[in-house]
Structures are given as structure tokens and as C-alpha cells.
Amino acid sequence: MIAAIPVITVDGPSGVGKGTTASLLSNHLGWHLLDSGAIYRSLALKVLKTDSEISDVIKLVELAERLDLNFKSVIGEPTLVYLDGECVNQELRTESCGSIASIIASIPEVRAALLQRQIQFRQAPGLVADGRDMGTVVFTDAQIKFYLTASPQERAKRRHKQLKNKGIDANIRALEKEIGARDARDSNRKVSPLVPADDAIIIDTSDLSIDEVFRFCIDIIGKAGIKANLNR
Numbered sequence: 001m002i003a004a005i006p007v008i009t010v011d012g013p014s015g016v017g018k019g020t021t022a023s024l025l026s027n028h029l030g031w032h033l034l035d036s037g038a039i040y041r042s043l044a045l046k047v048l049k050t051d052s053e054i055s056d057v058i059k060l061v062e063l064a065e066r067l068d069l070n071f072k073s074v075i076g077e078p079t080l081v082y083l084d085g086e087c088v089n090q091e092l093r094t095e096s097c098g099s100i101a102s103i104i105a106s107i108p109e110v111r112a113a114l115l116q117r118q119i120q121f122r123q124a125p126g127l128v129a130d131g132r133d134m135g136t137v138v139f140t141d142a143q144i145k146f147y148l149t150a151s152p153q154e155r156a157k158r159r160h161k162q163l164k165n166k167g168i169d170a171n172i173r174a175l176e177k178e179i180g181a182r183d184a185r186d187s188n189r190k191v192s193p194l195v196p197a198d199d200a201i202i203i204d205t206s207d208l209s210i211d212e213v214f215r216f217c218i219d220i221i222g223k224a225g226i227k228a229n230l231n232r
């Protein structure tokens with residue numbers, strides 16, 4: 001039997017450092033990277049650009065199935081996301097895109113329409129996948145499943161700092177509220193809710209630096225006998 005291409009999943013709510021951790025792990029291992037949130041955000045952006053109704057499920061599925069989306073990644077650099085041939089990295093990161101992504105992500109038909117796109121990222125020598133349901137739905141047979149958490153206050157503080165670095169002034173209380181609303185929606189939805197997989201390793205990153213989280217993960221990966229791809 002041919003062994004399945006290995007996958008490491010990194011799930012959790014926003015602001016826990018899972019995107020950065022997943023990216024560091026994929027660089028370290030020389031594996032592919034899937035930022036599944038970027039797929040939901042891209043669909044949200046398409047909905048905004050086409051003035052589509054988020055209550056029109058048929059239209060949303062049609063947009064999801066036809067989404068002209070490409071990822072360009074170079075090891076060690078941020079992945080570039082192209083929607084309809086245009087680089088949309090900046091636009092995807094807005095709060096409105098995140099909120100609409102979380103609303104449409106609660107629709108089962110939309111999730112089903114985007115599933116195959118995510119599975120296709122599983123390519124040799126391996127994949128690090130970050131999102132909400134990577135370990136529970138999309139890659140249930142992943143070799144290692146990490147689930148990152150952090151207190152809502154700490155996550156709001158991190159988001160505030162990120163925005164400030166971009167020259168955007170935001171109210172920390174409002175951010176805490178927004179994060180809370182998105183978490184509630186992601187955790188309480190009927191399909192693929194945000195929950196750790198039964199076999200996930202849970203890491204509370206509230207008092208840890210990104211480097212500490214990365215080292216903790218690398219230690220577990222090493223103990224599992226997973227080696228970096230040196231042929232890159």
C-alpha cells in the first residue's frame with residue numbers, strides 16, 4: 001500500500017498565531033502550506049465585488065465552484081493569493097472580509113463546494129494546513145494535529161498591535177467584541193464547528209512567543225519521527 005502524503009494540521013480561532021506557526025512549520029519541513037481561511041476570505045471578497053446576497057445560497061455555491069483562485073508560494077516568503085488574476089492579499093485581511101467569510105462559512109453547501117479545493121493541496125512531500133476544521137473534517141488522518149488557543153483579551157491585543165503596525169487605529173474593546181462574535185459563530189455552527197479534534201495537541205499560546213510555540217511543535221514533530229525534506 002502506498003503511504004498517504006503526510007499532513008500536519010494547525011487549527012484554532014483567530015489571533016492565536018496559527019497562520020504564523022503553520023508558515024514557520026512548512027518552511028522548516030519544506031512542505032506545502034494551506035491557509036484555508038484565505039479560501040473562505042477569497043469567496044467573501046468575490047461576494048463583495050459582485051454585490052451578491054449572502055442569503056442567496058445557490059449564487060454562493062456557484063461563486064465558490066467557479067472561484068478563479070491561485071496561490072503562489074515561495075519558501076520563506078508570504079503566500080500570494082490571486083483572485084481573478086489579481087493579487088488580493090491586502091483586501092483579504094480586512095475585518096469586513098473576515099466577518100463575511102465567517103458568515104458564509106457557516107453554510108454547509110458552501111463548505112462542501114470548497115472542500116475539494118482544500119484536499120488538492122495535499123501534495124508530496126507533505127502539507128501543513130491551517131484553519132478551523134483541518135483536523136476534524138478535511139484531513140482527519142493527519143499525522144499530527146495541533147489546536148492553538150489564547151485568551152480573547154490576548155488575541156484582541158495582538159490584533160490591535162497588527163493593525164497599529166499597519167497604521168490603522170482600532171478600539172481594543174471593539175476588537176474584543178468582534179473577535180468574540182466571530183468565535184461564537186465559528187464554534188456554534190452546525191457544520192464543521194471550531195472544536196479541537198479528539199486527538200489534537202492543545203497549545204495555549206496566551207503567554208508564549210511565536211518562537212516558543214514553534215519550538216514546542218518542532219519538538220513534537222521530531223519525536224513523531226517526521227523529518228524535514230532536504231531536497232528543495
Ligand code: C5P
Nearest residue numbers: 014036037038040101102105131132133
Ligand atoms: O483564518 P481566517 O481568519 O482567515 O478565517 C476567516 C474565516 O473563515 C473564519 O472566521 C471562519 O469562519 C472561516 N474558516 C472556516 N474554516 C476554515 C478556515 C476558515 O470556517 N478551515
